[in-house]
Amino acid sequence: MSNSQQQSPYSANSDAVRAELSEIDASIRSAALFFVISAISWLMLGTVFALLAAFKAHEPGFAGTQEFLTFGRVRSAHLNAMALGWGNNIIFAVGLWIMARLCRAPIHHKGLLLIAGVFWNIGLTVGIFGILRGDMTSVEWLEIPHYATPLLAISYALIGVWGIMAFRFRKGDHVYVSQWYILAGLFWFPWLYVIAQIVILWFPARGVVQSVTNWWFAHNVLGLWLTPMALATAYYLIPKVLGRPIYSYYLSVLGFWALAIFYNWAGVHHLIGGPIPVWLISAGIVASVMMVVPVIVVGINHHMSVVGLHKEVWRSPTLRFVVFGAISYTAVSLIGSTMALRTVNQITHFTHFTVGHAHHGVYAFFTMIMFGGVYYMMPRLLKREWPSAGLIKIHFWGSAVGITVMVVALQVGGWIQGMEMNNPEIAFIDIVRNTVPWLKARSVSGIFLTVGHVAFAVNFFWMLFAAGSVRAKQGPTLLTKEGGLAQ
């Protein structure tokens, strides 16, 4: 395959190692394919919900006669389809695959893994259907009705076990930073999910203890689930594709533990000014600011590993997405720490600024890195190359332009909204009117993102089903022409 593998420090100098990787890839192929197909299907459905919700935000009468299409339900269906449908499925695909490869442990009992995956997606389908039909909980990030959540929790636990088993039965002495992140994420997510379910929905805690638990959970879905998985993927792919080791081992240790300790206290910053004991909020603010440490450390590690090889990054479909995501991680995290300061939060809280920030994190950082992961993984699983470099470019530009327009529109519009909201001289309805142009800009950004996603899906299913038309022996699909390192 590509010459990058031969130059990578973590694999592939010998035919024997390559054969071993190939065997591991084969062991996880059917399960990983199932998860990628599910993820892309949820991504497309989530995009439809997103467009509907975005359009309704400035044209409230649009599709307004049907109860199941009312804004509150569609935006919740969007969030859950994206977070648990796209996010979790793509993590199960890319994360477990990277874990198996780094542990040099082929996946056993892959039929069971597949069945657990099927149940995860059944549970989610029931859940999203329940949201639309009116059974949602109105607890942010936990909207799925109670009759679907036990199925989700159990099937998740079954899937997560494979990652932990791979680690338990790993070969070799070396443990790479990606493995810590994946292991930790696989353990943190079910804990967060089960506790939040119990404390908020099954045996509701008294009063605002529910709200504290809600934001402990919701922020940690980003911080202790999506973030470690995306960082693990970036840590795996950057050295792999560029053929040079990660900049600093010690920084990666520091970055991991700083994230583990600080991130999970940060969620309370969503309740600043609210009816919560002040010491709790202060703890959340301190942790949010301390997040600067792991962010800078990871930033240095990722960016220094790439320095000087920008042409290669631009040429590789994988790295073009991954590096976009890594840069976004630095940006979104520093903005997030700033937003936790009381003076800034007083303006941004309750506005579209926060919505922009959430998409900055989940899309510009997490999703872009996972796109990169799919571009790298698929040729190795299927032993064929991506059919169209043009579609990859359309995907990249659609996603990159779309998310940039969205974040800028929501954060500029949200800042203005917040400034106006703190000025009691301005009538509330005028503030609402002033947000409309920015919300229209968000709808435009949604069209860019949709174009990107369609290009991605077309390229993917073309690769999957039209095997004969795919250039298998001409080398990897690259985005620019000059020679050099590949994919």
Added chain:
Amino acid sequence: MKNLPLLFCGIFFALAFSFTGLILSSHIQLGGLTQTTETLVPSDTDPNAMVMAEGEPLYPAKPVGLARQGKREYISLGCVYCHSQQVRRADFGADIERGWGPRQTVPRDYILQDRVLLGTMRTGPDLAHLGGRYAGDAGRDWNHLHLYNPRIVSEGSTMPPFAFLYEVRKVDGAPSKNALTFPPDSPYAPGAGYEVVPTRRAKALVEYLLSLRINYSVPESPILE
């Protein structure tokens, strides 16, 4: 970092730390909060202690009747994604100046709610004290028109219409006393011979909205006049 048990301990304690610090400790601090009278009086037996005044009503009041069903509609329709229910203190934001409540809300205000809907968005205004701004039959009528189509009473609003909670029907004999009264020449009014009546769900939702009131003091956050 090759030792699985050690790595696992670190991973475990990282989350256990915040779970204890945030959730268990707030449960210990707030889990025992009870209803109280608006002010406290010195105790007869211990002059240093303050106790609840005997015979005074207890707050927050228990939600009753139709309002409880209305809260289910509020949850099912996802109102919380655009409307918060919390009033911040006077020098933090402009909540009190905007008339969103006469005082800051505190943890005790939420203790009787089986689902707490603080909210994190103010695409629309805060609703913690909606029933204080719109009360009685006038408040009921306004809220019904506003739910049927917000632009009837609030031009430029981006709130979705909830017309599916209302029934448009032919006037059969005398018009229903529940029928919505539209402003004259309203483009949203039904055609001649038709009327718009709220379903039970709409009535419950409006009762819930009117029940959202901060018209009482608690010792830790009194209404200052």
